[in-house]
Amino acid sequence: MPNCSQPSFPDVIASNVGMLFIISAQLFSACMYVSVKILNSLETPVHALQVIIIRMAVTFMCCVIYMSVGIPDPITGPKDVRSLLIIRGITGFFGLYGVYLALQHLSVADATVLIFLTPLTTAVAGSILLKESYSANQAVAGVCSLLGVVLVTRPPFLFGFIPGISDGGHMPEGTPAERLAAVGACMMSVLGNTGAYTSIRAIGKRAHPMHVLTFFSLWCTIISSLWMSVSNIPVVYPTPWGWVLLLIVGVFGFVTQTLLTMGLQRETVSRGVTGMYTQVLFAVMLERLIFGVMPSLLSIVGAAIIMSSALYVVVSGHGARFCCQTFVLICI
Numbered sequence: 001m002p003n004c005s006q007p008s009f010p011d012v013i014a015s016n017v018g019m020l021f022i023i024s025a026q027l028f029s030a031c032m033y034v035s036v037k038i039l040n041s042l043e044t045p046v047h048a049l050q051v052i053i054i055r056m057a058v059t060f061m062c063c064v065i066y067m068s069v070g071i072p073d074p075i076t077g078p079k080d081v082r083s084l085l086i087i088r089g090i091t092g093f094f095g096l097y098g099v100y101l102a103l104q105h106l107s108v109a110d111a112t113v114l115i116f117l118t119p120l121t122t123a124v125a126g127s128i129l130l131k132e133s134y135s136a137n138q139a140v141a142g143v144c145s146l147l148g149v150v151l152v153t154r155p156p157f158l159f160g161f162i163p164g165i166s167d168g169g170h171m172p173e174g175t176p177a178e179r180l181a182a183v184g185a186c187m188m189s190v191l192g193n194t195g196a197y198t199s200i201r202a203i204g205k206r207a208h209p210m211h212v213l214t215f216f217s218l219w220c221t222i223i224s225s226l227w228m229s230v231s232n233i234p235v236v237y238p239t240p241w242g243w244v245l246l247l248i249v250g251v252f253g254f255v256t257q258t259l260l261t262m263g264l265q266r267e268t269v270s271r272g273v274t275g276m277y278t279q280v281l282f283a284v285m286l287e288r289l290i291f292g293v294m295p296s297l298l299s300i301v302g303a304a305i306i307m308s309s310a311l312y313v314v315v316s317g318h319g320a321r322f323c324c325q326t327f328v329l330i331c332i
Contacts, residue, residue, distance in 0.1 A: 032248075044238055
């Protein structure tokens with residue numbers, strides 16, 4: 001019979017603090033996307049690039065204010081990782097913008113499944129580029145998590161041929177050409193996020209988390225502003241309620257990126273990205289609370305698979321035994 005006195009509860013917390021940061025980030029990320037969904041339903045929609053500019057401007061100002069007190073090189077970052085910080089900023093923009101582009105012509109279900117290829121590609125990139133360990137068990141957990149995402153979202157390109165399975169809200173949006181372009185945008189997001197998360201892990205603790213966020217927000221603001229200028233995209237001045245939603249998106253985005261950066265700096269890529277799948281769980285709960293969407297049996301099964309996979313990675317990551325303290329940690 002396993003000895004439940006080892007490891008202690010504080011040991012379990014300490015060995016998984018990075019994973020807890022990442023899972024917490026997914027909660028704020030889900031809140032942010034709910035805010036974006038409400039924002040897009042307003043009478044005057046705001047262009048995706050303008051949303052990125054406002055969100056990242058808020059993030060940049062928060063980072064500069066925070067680092068102005070005692071953190072060296074607040075704008076330029078540590079000299080030995082500046083190139084990695086630039087890579088994180090540029091690739092992060094394409095990861096973020098790809099999501100917004102995809103959602104214009106894909107349902108949330110389709111886009112979610114395609115974008116959630118990111119944890120798998122990031123784990124492989126970490127194994128190849130950073131020589132981090134990537135066990136077969138972690139690979140199986142990642143694939144199982146992706147299966148859980150598919151069951152939760154039930155995209156019509158997989159379930160549309162089964163009567164009564166695909167939800168009516170998942171009807172195709174746009175022409176086939178537009179949907180194909182949206183799939184390409186998803187792949188751009190996957191590649192961008194892969195580069196961003198891998199670079200964060202390569203930076204490690206050689207830079208403060210605020211340095212990473214500063215470069216990300218700065219490059220997103222610069223590229224989005226140039227893109228809007230070159231493309232002659234008009235600036236939309238939303239209603240006061242729209243400005244409130246934009247501010248909420250900015251705050252939630254800042255908290256999300258802060259927690260995610262702190263988590264990825266403490267975890268291997270393969271372990272850390274598994275925790276990102278929990279965003280689907282939070283999204284399902286928020287849709288139930290805010291929009292009154294009742295999850296189906298398949299959604300519940302998929303959520304259970306996602307949570308079980310994340311639990312397995314947490315428990316097995318540092319050789320911890322599954323005992324009563326570990327179970328309590330997962331339940332809180």
